[in-house]
Ligand SMILES: Nc1ncnc2c1ncn2[C@@H]1O[C@H](COP(=O)(O)OP(=O)(O)OP(=O)(O)O)[C@@H](O)[C@H]1O
């Protein structure tokens with residue numbers, strides 16, 4: 001990859017969020033994610049991962065600092081920012097009375113693509129691992145993992161420069177988890193910048209280009225995955241957590 | 254984009270079981286109200302015709318016009334009153350008209366059918382007030398917080414759509430579904446009318462259309478309010494509870510409180526008090542009358558007829574004087590009471606209009622001709638009729654009818670007279686208010702309904718823009 005092809009897509013500049021009750025969820029956070037890059041945030045419950053993503057989506061205003069997408073601040077021009085963002089939540093919930101295809105159709109149109117054909121929907125659904133026979137089933141009959149796959153399909157269809165994943169692999173079976181990593185790599189190769197929060201150390205190491213360990217709104221560590229190549233990420237994680245006198249959690253896998 | 258949102262909203266509502274059940278209940282109730290309205294109307298027409306015929310028959314065989322001392326008039330049934338009954342069942346529908354004296358309408362329908370008085374009829378107004386408001390609440394209470402609870406809201410808002418547009422889509426979609434279901438139900442109900450032999454004039458159709466318009470505005474207002482509350486609450490259960498409380502407060506409690514407060518504000522003498530005062534005055538006048546009568550000295554004349562004529566003339570003059578005084582006193586009391594009553598009801602209506610259900614009731618009943626002033630209008634027209642009856646009978650008998658009169662029938666051997674023709678007695682024709690007057694009278698209520706719509710719609714937009722959608 002040539003350096004001059006690189007372009008910063010997602011960027012946090014001194015990002016700070018203090019909730020009304022005084023909790024400092026984000027504390028001067030800084031990072032840059034370029035195209036063709038996967039950035040994984042590892043961290044225990046309450047570390048501030050979802051808060052970061054919510055600020056990018058303008059569902060929260062930062063107390064100070066900036067969350068920028070393609071150079072545009074999310075709290076200043078939220079609509080422009082959202083055009084360039086796709087989002088998959090930790091628990092994808094769609095319209096239960098609509099079929100998978102209907103949900104896909106609605107959200108894709110909402111995302112601004114009005115000309116997507118049924119075949120393309122089906123293709124993407126197959127790509128995320130949903131077999132043809134469930135495409136016309138109502139979402140209320142879907143399992144959590146199946147909903148998760150639908151959510152990923154919607155994000156793919158939106159076809160944006162950046163994708164935010166909040167614990168995307170929660171609820172996916174091992175095979176689907178494995179396929180998800182492959183999918184992630186495909187998306188990366190298509191040029192997307194991916195910000196992913198996760199509890200899954202192994203998947204993070206497998207997929208990410210950059211890994212950050214987050215605690216109390218701060219990065220304890222931020223390294224290129226290549227430099228971590230032969231280190232044991234799990235013991236590293238435990239080490240960092242232990243240094244900060246905290247009980248780490250690795251649940252949710 | 255808006256089209257996508259509206260389409261999705263419509264599709265989502267139509268695919269929900271909640272909508273299907275509510276719509277069926279609504280449809281059945283509306284059809285029922287049209288059906289029972291039509292049947293009642295036809296029954297009322299039959300009763301009315303029979304009562305009129307019976308009244309005419311009571312004059313049969315009478316040979317002297319002076320024996321006609323009263324006529325009974327009946328308020329004719331109106332087809333729209335069966336759809337929006339208003340006060341039409343509460344007020345007296347018939348009155349005995351004597352050429353002079355007070356007019357008291359009696360025999361209200363609820364008098365005859367106490368069960369109805371207790372439970373009221375299911376008419377269109379009731380359906381609007383209760384069922385449609387609930388329908389709107391059912392479809393609106395979870396508009397925003399339901400999307401959040403179910404989950405898709407966050408994903409929707411991660412797209413580049415302004416929140417205003419998102420809410421507008423919801424509002425247009427649900428209002429479209431609601432109004433189409435209402436119009437379809439009422440359309441089907443309207444088809445029932447001619448099938449059951451009730452024919453509305455084109456003016457009445459127009460009135461019905463305006464009634465439906467008022468219903469739609471009321472409906473839109475409740476929908477906007479529900480969406481507003483749903484975008485303030487975080488949970489659907491909270492939103493539903495708040496809306497239920499507002500609904501009960503505005504339809505059941507506020508109007509009653511308004512009446513209660515207005516009763517405290519203005520003192521109106523009861524009919525009994527008034528009756529007592531009138532009776533006291535009447536006794537006084539009667540004493541005076543008898544005194545004057547006692548002082549009468551018959552003229553010294555052998556001609557019996559001349560003596561009678563003189564006496565009658567005297568009687569006539571003092572009766573007229575007494576009657577005039579009585580009338581003056583009565584009308585003064587009545588006017589005082591009427592004015593107090595008017596003031597009280599104006600206060601009551603003004604207060605009650607804080608609740609949009611009062612505006613809806615007043616607008617629909619005014620359009621149907623069954624608003625609270627139906628009683629006054631009937632009374633006023635009965636009063637006019639009294640005058641024409643008096644004139645007619647005076648013309649027929651050549652006497653001041655209605656006063657104290659002594660008639661000695663002398664068998665002067667003249668040939669048998671033919672019976673009078675009762676159809677000569679003037680007919681009572683009830684004139685309904687003109688459409689333009691009705692529309693003018695309902696303008697403030699329409700304005701209020703529109704105002705409430707605007708307030709709630711803006712409220713919904715403001716609160717949704719600040720809504721925590723995480
Ligand atoms: N609405 C809120 N008001 C106050 N504090 C909040 C609010 N939402 C989150 N927090 C706090 O902010 C901190 C970060 O929360 P966040 O949801 O970002 O964590 P997370 O890293 O996503 O955790 P998890 O892995 O459990 O999803 C936590 O301490 C949490 O208690």
Ligand SMILES: [Mg+2]
Nearest residue numbers: 049050051166
């Ligand atoms: Mg989280």
